[in-house]
Amino acid sequence: MRTILIVGAGQSGLQLALGLQSQGYEVTLMSNRTADEIRSGRVMSTQCMFHTALQHERDLQVNFWESQAPKIKGLGVSVAGPAPEDDPGGARPRVIDWVGQLDGHAQSVDQRIKMAGWMETFAQRGGRVVIHGAAVSDLDYFSRAYDLVLVSAGKGELVSMFGRDASRSPYSEPQRALAVAYVHGLGVRPEHPDYDAVRCNLVPGVGELFVMPTLTLSGRADILFWEGIPGGPLDAFKGVKDPSEHLALTLDLMKRFTPWEYERATKAELTDANGTLSGRYAPTVRNPVGRLPGGGVVLGVADVVVANDPITGQGSNSASKCAASYLESIVAHGDGEFDETWMTATFERYWQTAQHVTKWTNAMLGAPPEHVLNLIGAAGALQPVADRFANGFNDPSDFENFFFEPEKAEAYLASLSG
Numbered sequence: 236m237r238t239i240l241i242v243g244a245g246q247s248g249l250q251l252a253l254g255l256q257s258q259g260y261e262v263t264l265m266s267n268r269t270a271d272e273i274r275s276g277r278v279m280s281t282q283c284m285f286h287t288a289l290q291h292e293r294d295l296q297v298n299f300w301e302s303q304a305p306k307i308k309g310l311g312v313s314v315a316g317p318a319p320e321d322d323p324g325g326a327r328p329r330v331i332d333w334v335g336q337l338d339g340h341a342q343s344v345d346q347r348i349k350m351a352g353w354m355e356t357f358a359q360r361g362g363r364v365v366i367h368g369a370a371v372s373d374l375d376y377f378s379r380a381y382d383l384v385l386v387s388a389g390k391g392e393l394v395s396m397f398g399r400d401a402s403r404s405p406y407s408e409p410q411r412a413l414a415v416a417y418v419h420g421l422g423v424r425p426e427h428p429d430y431d432a433v434r435c436n437l438v439p440g441v442g443e444l445f446v447m448p449t450l451t452l453s454g455r456a457d458i459l460f461w462e463g464i465p466g467g468p469l470d471a472f473k474g475v476k477d478p479s480e481h482l483a484l485t486l487d488l489m490k491r492f493t494p495w496e497y498e499r500a501t502k503a504e505l506t507d508a509n510g511t512l513s514g515r516y517a518p519t520v521r522n523p524v525g526r527l528p529g530g531g532v533v534l535g536v537a538d539v540v541v542a543n544d545p546i547t548g549q550g551s552n553s554a555s556k557c558a559a560s561y562l563e564s565i566v567a568h569g570d571g572e573f574d575e576t577w578m579t580a581t582f583e584r585y586w587q588t589a590q591h592v593t594k595w596t597n598a599m600l601g602a603p604p605e606h607v608l609n610l611i612g613a614a615g616a617l618q619p620v621a622d623r624f625a626n627g628f629n630d631p632s633d634f635e636n637f638f639f640e641p642e643k644a645e646a647y648l649a650s651l652s653g
């Protein structure tokens with residue numbers, strides 16, 4: 236039986252572990268935290284996942300929380316106008332507002348629930364879980380003991396083994412300061428009280444507020460997620476340790492920059508003392524093969540090799556797609572040696588999907604060019620444009636067809652009005 240070590244129990248590592256286990260591989264999962272520690276720890280993400288990524292979980296029959304998690308049927312965009320001329324700190328008006336319909340619903344299941352639950356399932360099915368924060372020196376030994384070592388340790392220290400691919404990483408610094416709060420008590424968006432949607436609120440030159448429903452430890456909740464341009468007014472969470480202070484700051488910023496979202500948040504309360512998160516990181520693509528001092532090689536998975544900014548909500552989706560792609564590559568390789576050539580080819584196969592996510596996400600971090608502003612504006616009047624935007628979150632390769640180049644954007648809009 237082929238032996239595989241997976242280091243890191245997040246979306247990609249656990250999905251791969253469960254998938255390989257179901258195919259008869261002897262899998263060891265190494266995690267720096269127990270299931271209980273994950274469950275009782277801090278929130279890690281907003282983890283909104285769209286149809287294709289959710290389908291990979293269904294295919295493995297590990298979509299355990301699907302019936303409990305709110306079904307997200309739409310994805311909306313609102314754009315804030317400039318501050319009033321006589322009051323630069325005053326509340327912004329809303330100048331654009333629309334919602335696109337998703338062909339298949341999206342869902343967010345708090346990773347504390349999902350990762351803890353999946354780890355327990357893996358162990359119940361006979362998988363070996365080792366609780367240990369792996370260091371490079373450990374991997375040196377394990378690369379000789381196992382047929383294949385996969386490093387799915389997210390953005391942790393082990394990424395230092397994988398060199399940055401400068402040709403695929405246009406940014407070397409964080410492009411947004413991130414601040415998340417999980418809340419109960421948020422009112423519905425009055426524009427669509429009968430269904431849930433992810434709401435993307437863009438504040439040009441300042442940042443973005445994402446609001447989305449989730450399933451957390453205490454049931455249904457909503458997430459308020461600020462992405463602030465570094466050095467700007469939303470980059471205000473550094474040093475804020477007290478969760479209540481974090482929520483108060485989140486709401487204050489909403490009152491000023493997205494008053495239409497603040498209106499439904501006046502009764503918001505944190506879901507739990509670990510329901511806030513803040514930080515930042517530089518979006519980075521890395522070389523997929525990590526070389527160890529003793530000559531062994533290991534393959535990086537998901538965020539280890541392609542970490543995009545969460546502005547497009549793609550990291551968990553990509554982790555699911557990466558795990559599904561790697562699973563296929565591993566099974567298709569049969570008894571072949573998992574050498575560097577195979578590792579590189581396995582990553583490049585995944586990159587065929589990931590490259591579209593990276594290109595689109597990096598584009599969204601910059602100031603939008605005029606043709607993109609036109610598209611966002613047009614979506615308010617033309618429902619097919621709004622729907623296409625929304626469904627691009629499921630399949631970002633479609634943005635190649637109408638988003639990046641002005642000629643294609645114009646041709647698309649002309650085809651609709653024609």
Ligand SMILES: Cc1cc2nc3c(=O)[nH]c(=O)nc-3n(C[C@H](O)[C@H](O)[C@H](O)COP(=O)(O)OP(=O)(O)OC[C@H]3O[C@@H](n4cnc5c(N)ncnc54)[C@H](O)[C@@H]3O)c2cc1C
Binds near residue numbers: 370393415552
């Ligand atoms: C604020 C925020 C909001 C986000 N929102 C979304 C969203 O809405 N939609 C979306 O798709 N994505 C979102 N993402 C991204 C998404 O959460 C990640 O991209 C995704 O979880 C990556 O999965 P992964 O398996 O690569 O790593 P992770 O989920 O990070 O898992 C890595 C695991 O490895 C463990 N580990 C680390 N080092 C070691 C070690 N040395 N030894 C053993 N274990 C180790 C960690 O503790 C962790 O459990 C968001 C991210 C952030 C920060």
